[in-house]
Amino acid sequence: MSNASTNTSKKTDEVAIQLNGVHKWYGQFHVLKNINLNVQRGERIVICGPSGSGKSTLIRCINRLEEHQQGDIIVDNIELTGNLKNIDAIRREVGMCFQHFNLFPHLSVLENCTLAPIWVRKMPKKEAEEIAMHYLERVKIPDQAAKFPGQLSGGQQQRVAIARSLCMNPRIMLFDEPTSALDPEMIAEVLDTMIELAETGMTMLCVTHEMGFARKVADRVIFMDGGEIIEQNEPEEFFNNPQSERTQKFLSQILAH
Amino acid sequence: MSVTEQQYAPGEHPDLPPPLGEAGLIAWFKKRLFSSVGNTILTLVAVFFLYHVLSAIIFWTLTGATFTGETKADCDLGGACWLVIGDRFHQFMYGLYPTDQYWRPNLTFILMVVAIVPVLFDNIPHRGKFLLFSAIFPFIAFYLLSGGWGLETVDTDEWGGLLLTLVLGVTGIVASLPIGIVLALGRRSNMPIVRTLCVCFIEFIRGVPLITILFMASNMLPLFLPEGVNFDKLLRALIGVALFSSAYMAEVIRGGLQAIPKGQYEGADAMGLSYWQSMRLIILPQALRIVIPGIVNTFIGLYKDTTLVSIIGLFDLIGIGLVAVADVKWRGLAPETYAFIALLFFISCFAMSRYSLWLENKLHTGHKR
Numbered sequence: 149m150s151n152a153s154t155n156t157s158k159k160t161d162e163v164a165i166q167l168n169g170v171h172k173w174y175g176q177f178h179v180l181k182n183i184n185l186n187v188q189r190g191e192r193i194v195i196c197g198p199s200g201s202g203k204s205t206l207i208r209c210i211n212r213l214e215e216h217q218q219g220d221i222i223v224d225n226i227e228l229t230g231n232l233k234n235i236d237a238i239r240r241e242v243g244m245c246f247q248h249f250n251l252f253p254h255l256s257v258l259e260n261c262t263l264a265p266i267w268v269r270k271m272p273k274k275e276a277e278e279i280a281m282h283y284l285e286r287v288k289i290p291d292q293a294a295k296f297p298g299q300l301s302g303g304q305q306q307r308v309a310i311a312r313s314l315c316m317n318p319r320i321m322l323f324d325e326p327t328s329a330l331d332p333e334m335i336a337e338v339l340d341t342m343i344e345l346a347e348t349g350m351t352m353l354c355v356t357h358e359m360g361f362a363r364k365v366a367d368r369v370i371f372m373d374g375g376e377i378i379e380q381n382e383p384e385e386f387f388n389n390p391q392s393e394r395t396q397k398f399l400s401q402i403l404a405h
Numbered sequence: 406m407s408v409t410e411q412q413y414a415p416g417e418h419p420d421l422p423p424p425l426g427e428a429g430l431i432a433w434f435k436k437r438l439f440s441s442v443g444n445t446i447l448t449l450v451a452v453f454f455l456y457h458v459l460s461a462i463i464f465w466t467l468t469g470a471t472f473t474g475e476t477k478a479d480c481d482l483g484g485a486c487w488l489v490i491g492d493r494f495h496q497f498m499y500g501l502y503p504t505d506q507y508w509r510p511n512l513t514f515i516l517m518v519v520a521i522v523p524v525l526f527d528n529i530p531h532r533g534k535f536l537l538f539s540a541i542f543p544f545i546a547f548y549l550l551s552g553g554w555g556l557e558t559v560d561t562d563e564w565g566g567l568l569l570t571l572v573l574g575v576t577g578i579v580a581s582l583p584i585g586i587v588l589a590l591g592r593r594s595n596m597p598i599v600r601t602l603c604v605c606f607i608e609f610i611r612g613v614p615l616i617t618i619l620f621m622a623s624n625m626l627p628l629f630l631p632e633g634v635n636f637d638k639l640l641r642a643l644i645g646v647a648l649f650s651s652a653y654m655a656e657v658i659r660g661g662l663q664a665i666p667k668g669q670y671e672g673a674d675a676m677g678l679s680y681w682q683s684m685r686l687i688i689l690p691q692a693l694r695i696v697i698p699g700i701v702n703t704f705i706g707l708y709k710d711t712t713l714v715s716i717i718g719l720f721d722l723i724g725i726g727l728v729a730v731a732d733v734k735w736r737g738l739a740p741e742t743y744a745f746i747a748l749l750f751f752i753s754c755f756a757m758s759r760y761s762l763w764l765e766n767k768l769h770t771g772h773k774r
């Protein structure tokens with residue numbers, strides 16, 4: 149594993165996420181095979197790989213949207229077991245953005261953002277609203293606060309989703325292909341938001357095929373195939389000098405377009 | 406129709422108002438009713454039938470009907486004889502409730518309106534306080550209607566007419582929604598015991614007719630209860646009606662839960678909401694909204710099904726109607742009696758239906774695409 153860090157890296161020596169020998173099956177199907185991964189606090193990781201390689205499954209195991217059957221996952225020094233208390237504690241510290249945003253359509257943008265702080269963190273409504281407006285300003289859509297998600301463009305919805313996660317003040321953010329349901333001009337606005345977030349020193353795990361983004365902000369790029377981590381390296385090395393044949397093939401395919 | 410299109414330079418086209426619809430009443434008639442020979446014939450035939458039906462109805466109910474008089478002999482105009490309704494009006498409203506105590510059902514009715522309005526409309530001022538009143542209203546209503554503690558006790562056998570229909574209908578509606586929600590959630594639960602219990606309950610209740618349940622509640626239940634324990638016939642009917650409609654309600658709500666995308670559950674989970682929080686704040690508000698038509702449908706069905714209690718010897722509107730029809734003094738006035746009962750039911754059911762439409766429109770937040 150390469151330890152070299154780029155100039156802008158906010159990476160520290162503290163461990164944020166630790167996966168030791170993680171296996172997962174869907175019925176008979178072995179979807180994650182012996183995953184070992186350490187993520188430092190402040191580290192930005194981009195995960196890529198062909199469709200069906202288990203990228204989503206991997207990051208969804210980190211906040212227990214999927215259950216792993218073997219190995220240990222330790223997030224923020226809390227071990228992820230069947231213990232509901234631990235799961236809740238981890239979910240409070242880990243924010244997640246989905247490919248299809250998963251905003252709550254019956255609540256306004258502001259209510260989407262204040263819901264979890266009010267009900268999970270027991271924050272007074274007024275304070276939660278102030279924090280929500282602060283993050284909506286950061287993702288540059290404070291003027292949409294009163295609208296409903298169905299009235300926003302895809303890019304705006306995804307930025308609301310990012311703001312909504314940030315309102316919980318998470319220490320780790322997970323992104324599962326946040327831009328792959330968006331049109332090109334909207335992709336740029338969402339990536340800009342994510343780059344700004346990276347500059348604040350947030351620990352980020354991001355499944356994406358936006359290679360420009362990976363080069364710019366990632367400390368490490370991980371390539372997965374067939375449920376295994378095939379290769380991981382810092383972005384320059386990863387893109388210019390891929391080690392395995394499968395990585396080379398994958399890169400030549402996505403960079404061809 | 407050729408309107409010369411005005412030319413604009415590319416990129417300069419201004420926003421124009423939309424074209425006007427074909428204006429005028431005559432144009433409307435021409436287009437909708439007389440656009441072709443066949444259409445014209447259909448229109449004329451329909452008008453002919455409508456005229457005959459409507460004029461007959463108006464004659465019977467109003468112009469040819471008798472509104473004042475003492476006995477059936479005064480009804481000689483050929484239309485309806487509404488005297489029977491006037492004569493028995495109090496029974497239609499209160500059943501055999503003691504005459505000098507009518508103020509109690511009246512007051513209860515007024516309080517019921519006060520209790521229901523804040524539940525139905527969320528834009529009234531001080532809604533929170535009114536909702537508190539709505540929550541304690543059932544107890545006030547029970548005290549007012551049945552008495553005790555300073556009020557003369559009125560046995561439930563004496564309740565009847567619209568009063569009884571409303572008690573059954575409102576209690577059934579109020580009880581079936583929460584029980585239905587719990588059953589629907591239980592049926593989708595991961596816990597096998599909870600799920601099995603809910604499935605068995607729903608399938609059993611849906612598998613038997615309401616009238617059977619009412620008979621069982623009124624005749625068989627006492628056999629299973631320990632000696633000496635005997636509770637009110639009305640209460641037993643109430644429980645039967647509420648359980649019956651909650652099984653239907655559960656299936657309606659389950660349909661709504663099924664329609665919520667998995668992403669909504671995951672969004673709620675990822676934010677750390679507990680199971681009950683995510684149900685209450687995220688899933689149920691959306692699921693119930695989708696199935697408002699089904700819920701109101703069940704309410705209306707339940708409200709009308711309460712008439713079945715007349716078969717187990719309770720005098721709801723139909724029960725009172727049957728007594729009125731059997732009265733020798735008013736022999737042969739069944740149409741008037743049933744028309745009046747139908748009107749009372751229609752008013753309530755139509756109001757529920759309109760409310761549901763209004764609510765659907767109000768809750769529409771632009772996420773239907």
Ligand SMILES: Nc1ncnc2c1ncn2[C@@H]1O[C@H](COP(=O)(O)OP(=O)(O)OP(=O)(O)O)[C@@H](O)[C@H]1O
Pocket residue numbers: 174177179197198199200201202203204205206
């Ligand atoms: N709930 C499930 N049940 C059974 N198999 C599943 C389930 N979810 C995913 N899979 C399978 O697991 C494999 C990995 O899925 P995953 O969603 O993690 O892939 P991915 O790398 O995120 O792919 P993509 O780039 O298309 O999102 C796929 O082959 C998929 O068919």
Ligand SMILES: [Mg+2]
Pocket residue numbers: 203204205324325
């Ligand atoms: Mg995926």
